[in-house]
Every structure is written in C-alpha cells, then in structure tokens.
Amino acid sequence: MSTPTGFMEITRQLPADRDPVERIKDWEEFHLHLSDEELRSQGARCMDCGTPYCHTGMELSGGASGCPVNNLIPEWNNLIYRDQWRDALDRLHKTNNFPEFTGRVCPAPCEGACTVGLIGSPVTIKNIENSIIERGFDEGWVVPQPPFERTGKRVAIVGSGPAGLAAAAQLNKAGHEVTVYERADRIGGLLMYGIPTMKLDKKVVERRVQILEAEGVKFVTNTEIGKDIPSQQLVDEFDAVVLCGGATKPREFNIEGRELKGVHYAMDYLNGTIKSYLDSNLEDGNYISAKDQDVIVIGGGDTGTDCVATALRHGCRSVTQFGTHTKAPLTRDSIANPWPQFPNVYTLDYAQEEAKALYGNDPREFSIMTTRFASDEEGNVKELHTVQIERIVDETGRKIYQPIPGTERVFPASLVLIAIGFDGPESTLVDQLKLEQDRRSNVKAEYGKYQTSAEKVFAAGDMRRGQSLVVWAINEGREAAREVDKFLMGSSLLP
Numbered sequence: 001m002s003t004p005t006g007f008m009e010i011t012r013q014l015p016a017d018r019d020p021v022e023r024i025k026d027w028e029e030f031h032l033h034l035s036d037e038e039l040r041s042q043g044a045r046c047m048d049c050g051t052p053y054c055h056t057g058m059e060l061s062g063g064a065s066g067c068p069v070n071n072l073i074p075e076w077n078n079l080i081y082r083d084q085w086r087d088a089l090d091r092l093h094k095t096n097n098f099p100e101f102t103g104r105v106c107p108a109p110c111e112g113a114c115t116v117g118l119i120g121s122p123v124t125i126k127n128i129e130n131s132i133i134e135r136g137f138d139e140g141w142v143v144p145q146p147p148f149e150r151t152g153k154r155v156a157i158v159g160s161g162p163a164g165l166a167a168a169a170q171l172n173k174a175g176h177e178v179t180v181y182e183r184a185d186r187i188g189g190l191l192m193y194g195i196p197t198m199k200l201d202k203k204v205v206e207r208r209v210q211i212l213e214a215e216g217v218k219f220v221t222n223t224e225i226g227k228d229i230p231s232q233q234l235v236d237e238f239d240a241v242v243l244c245g246g247a248t249k250p251r252e253f254n255i256e257g258r259e260l261k262g263v264h265y266a267m268d269y270l271n272g273t274i275k276s277y278l279d280s281n282l283e284d285g286n287y288i289s290a291k292d293q294d295v296i297v298i299g300g301g302d303t304g305t306d307c308v309a310t311a312l313r314h315g316c317r318s319v320t321q322f323g324t325h326t327k328a329p330l331t332r333d334s335i336a337n338p339w340p341q342f343p344n345v346y347t348l349d350y351a352q353e354e355a356k357a358l359y360g361n362d363p364r365e366f367s368i369m370t371t372r373f374a375s376d377e378e379g380n381v382k383e384l385h386t387v388q389i390e391r392i393v394d395e396t397g398r399k400i401y402q403p404i405p406g407t408e409r410v411f412p413a414s415l416v417l418i419a420i421g422f423d424g425p426e427s428t429l430v431d432q433l434k435l436e437q438d439r440r441s442n443v444k445a446e447y448g449k450y451q452t453s454a455e456k457v458f459a460a461g462d463m464r465r466g467q468s469l470v471v472w473a474i475n476e477g478r479e480a481a482r483e484v485d486k487f488l489m490g491s492s493l494l495p
C-alpha cells in the first residue's frame, strides 16, 4: 500500500491544461504534466483497497466501469509512490500494450470506479498511467523486444486501429509472422485519422508503430482488403485472419435539405484536416474549412466535441453543438447512476472549455432535434430548423424522443457537421466472406472467443463491438490474439 491515510491528507491534483484561448491557435496537445514529486503524492492517495474496482473492467448499465484492460492500478500507484518507475512501467505493460494512447484519450472509467471517489475525489489514475509510459520512453526503457523464435505460422490482420495493433503486438510476441493491412496511407486507424492531434499527437502513434516494425510486424498501407486484394485470397494465403476494420459506416441523417452544400459528415471534416495538417501543415487546402463560418455540429458525443475543437482552430465565426440528451446533473445521482458506474455528470470537455473561453458560453444545446435544413438561392445551407424534445415511454414500453410543441427555433448556419454516430462495419469484407452479423450489424463473434462464422477468421474491436473506446479495442485485440494463438498452436501463453 502507498500510505494508509494518503487519500485523507492529500487532495486530488490534475495537471493544468494549456490556456484555452492560446491553445486554439495551434494543433498541439493541450495537456501539461505534473512533476515527479506531485505524481508521487498523487500515487500515495491510492488506498489499495481489498477489491480494487478500478482495475476490474466490466460493463454496467451500458457503460464501462473500471479498466477494460485490467491495468494493475494499485500496484503501479504504490511503485510510483516508492519511486520505482521502471518496475511500474513493467507492471503497466503486462496488461496494456499502448498506455501512451489510453493515458491520453481514455475517458478513465477506472476513476469513476475508484473507491476513494465514494467519499471524495478519485485517484488521478489516467495521468499517472501516461506519466509512467512517457518516463519509460524518456529513459530509453521502451525498446523493441522481438520474439526469441518464430513458429512459422502466418497471420493477416485487416485494419491498423488500436484493436489491430494490439492483436499484432501480441501475436508477434507469440512468434507468429504478422502482416497488418491498412487502406489508409498511414497506420493507426482512428488513432491517426479520427482523434485530433490536440488530443493525441500523431508522433506518439508513429513512435509505437516503429517499435512494432522493429519487433517484426509487417505493415502494408494503401491496400484495401476486398478491393485491392480479394478477402478470400487472404484467408487462403494465411493461417489465420483477424478482422479489425472498425465500425466506420456513418449513420445517415435523412431529413429535408441533407443534400445541401455545406452539410458534411464529421469524419470527412476531421480526417481531411488531420491529413492536410500532416501532409502540408494545412497548406495544400485539401480539407473542409470552418474559417469565418457559422458552424453547427449535430451530435453530442466525442466526435462532435472533436469537430467543435477543430472548427475553433480553423477560425470559425461561431460554433454550436446539438445533442439529443438532457443536460447532466452537477453531481452523480447516487440512485440512478450509483458508484462504480461511469459517472454521468455535467463537465466541460476540452472543446467546450475552449468555446466558452472564446465566446463566453458552453456551445452545447441539449434535448434538441433538427427537423430540416433550409438553403439560400444557390443551394448552400443557410439555417437549421429545430424543436426541443423529451424522452417518454410509448405504449409498447419503448423509450422514444417526442417533440415538445411550441419549442421550434431557427439557427443560422453555413457549415453543418453530422456526428450522430456509426452504423457498424462497412459491408465489403462482411459480404465477401459471408460473415454472420449481430442485430446491430456488427460482425458476429462471441466476446472472449472472437471466432466469426467463417473458418480461420476472427474479429475484434469496433468491427465486432460497434463504435466504442480505444481501451476496449486494445482489450479485444489482446484477447483475440490469445484465441488465434490457441487456434494455431493448440494452447497459448498469451494473457
């Protein structure tokens, strides 16, 4: 245990973020860091409880509770407190291949389940995780570790997001020859094209990819399986195939005016900006610009929030974010949302904090639904017509949104970004391999087993689970690797 009474004596501390008005002038990460001494005392707040809910990842009421990769949190908190950083790093790598990703972008369900959080503020787990891995890189402790011997088995992985990378890292560790196919020009999936640079610097992704390459993983970019290489050819040529293609089919929003100029999918907007930034520091102009635009983002989730932050950096005139959900309470509702569930409380995410600092208010509109887009004479979107909504239970017992009469409003807009979610994986691989799908159209494969309806073919990450979190993708990639290893070798030593 760190200290028996640390949680009573020391208050929770988070590193400061860069000034919101300053940071929107660039595309750099916005988090700053705590000193080693501050981290040590934060580690001392961990009470090493008998049943550490923080590291017991599970789904509760539709959300994550505790750490989905089962990070050994109390152990590394204690090691940090004792200044044993190298041991803390080894302990962290036992359960998580990529703590530098989760340490930056994970919503930290571990902190929502921390026992100290029952009576006060939880331990700053996510920040300690990121500090351990960054210290590891700074000290030169994170080095390629190729396997001692090869098994002669060949595994193809389709998709290079966190699920594909985690599966590749583990299968390579087991001695298999791993090839990762990616249709984009850069490796990383949504870590590269999706999550903006200010949340996750792309050099951090490339740094890890270089280690995997040095360990022996082969990466093939600009190659779409199903188009450039027929899916069945991959199955025939490899001993096993792991599908980690994500859930990238955008959910349509078929309302009047959807076809107007200036109405785009969020991912086209975000990815164009990231690619142009990486290719040319935005000088090639190959992206949808929000400069001087009145922007409305439809969708209250992570993707919508990233659109708000990106629009601010483009220099938009105004930005508003619509969500169908109600405004969350300021403190956890202990009856409807008890510990250790993920706490549903009102907070300002980085983008909303930035918009508030610039324009004076939270850019979000809650419990709102867009009913139609209206245009000017040239077919450009000009305004959005909306109505407030409430959630009711209909006569069949289903929860549905119902418009509230008399609450109609009109919002001027010249750029609209649709970020209302995803409808499962794209159909090419599914159709070519005749894969069974679940009722949400994801590839059907039991959690923990990952075997699809096709022989030798496994599926993991968003492609199996639906759009989710980086940490779940890492969890599934690791577990799928173990199942593939068992399939190939009869047993497995992988965790």
Ligand SMILES: Cc1cc2nc3c(=O)[nH]c(=O)nc-3n(C[C@H](O)[C@H](O)[C@H](O)COP(=O)(O)OP(=O)(O)OC[C@H]3O[C@@H](n4cnc5c(N)ncnc54)[C@H](O)[C@@H]3O)c2cc1C
Pocket (backbone or CB within 6 Å): 105, 106, 107, 158, 159, 160, 161, 162, 163, 164, 181, 182, 183, 184, 188, 189, 190, 191, 194, 195, 196, 199, 223, 224, 225, 226, 244, 245, 246, 247, 248, 270, 302, 303, 306, 428, 429, 460, 461, 462, 463, 467, 468, 469, 470, 471, 473
């Ligand atoms: C804008 C945005 C922001 C997000 N922010 C966060 C966040 O802050 N924190 C968090 O935890 N989660 C976040 N998420 C969710 C998270 O990124 C995903 O859950 C996670 O990346 C899923 O990993 P994956 O490996 O399953 O799939 P993906 O990351 O989607 O990777 C799939 C890859 O497969 C490739 N591919 C698909 N089909 C083929 C094919 N036929 N041939 C070759 N390649 C193919 C795709 O090009 C893609 O690169 C965010 C998602 C989005 C969209």
Ligand code: SF4
Pocket (backbone or CB within 6 Å): 066, 067, 068, 069, 070, 071, 073, 102, 103, 106, 107, 108, 109, 110, 111, 125, 126, 129, 471
């Ligand atoms: S991966 Fe996420 S849930 Fe797990 S310890 Fe890190 S921040 Fe917490």
